[in-house]
């Protein structure tokens with residue numbers, strides 16, 4: 001595919017995803033525009049992202065701090081109003097860079113990183129919003145706080161640290177039906193009085209919207225298949 005064709009494809013894909021989101025909102029009896037589309041641009045360079053910005057998408061997700069630092073400062077000079085979400089795991093030694101670059105972080109899952117982010121927000125005078133990642137499938141290799149530890153961790157983040165916790169995030173196990181994981185995340189959020197639910201990716205965002213997602217993180221369905229790492 002030529003570059004031009006690729007650009008047209010990404011913009012067309014974006015339009016299709018917006019339609020599907022609107023339909024899923026209606027089907028779930030939810031207000032139009034209630035769901036925020038986070039366009040996941042990880043692994044794609046500025047030239048691939050630009051047509052999606054030109055189609056008025058402003059909310060983007062990246063999973064690596066260093067990669068995002070390489071492309072977003074320049075794109076932000078070209079396009080105003082960009083809101084950048086960090087959706088991947090974060091190490092404490094990257095907290096400073098993450099707080100400087102991102103507006104929303106979806107991957108708080110332990111006390112050490114919560115404290116590091118709090119300290120950086122204060123040092124930089126930045127007000128970020130956060131989602132707490134819950135390991136709904138209790139997978140040993142996966143990031144996220146265990147479901148049974150979530151209530152206490154949410155309380156620590158909000159009450160002791162005073163972080164602006166928008167809601168919860170999950171990534172269901174790849175080999176399982178995602179709906180029960182979305183339902184579990186929604187249940188933990190509801191009992192903690194949290195309204196934000198970051199759940200649903202290219203293959204399952206309609207199901208996530210039916211179960212209350214407020215933020216869907218869609219990458220390959222917009223930008224195409226990612227090169228293997």
Ligand SMILES: *Cc1c(COP(=O)(O)O)cnc(C)c1O
Nearest residue numbers: 040063087201202217218219220
């Ligand atoms: C890559 C990624 C996505 C997007 O995945 P697609 O299947 O390409 O839509 C969503 N969430 C997280 C945390 C990711 O790392």
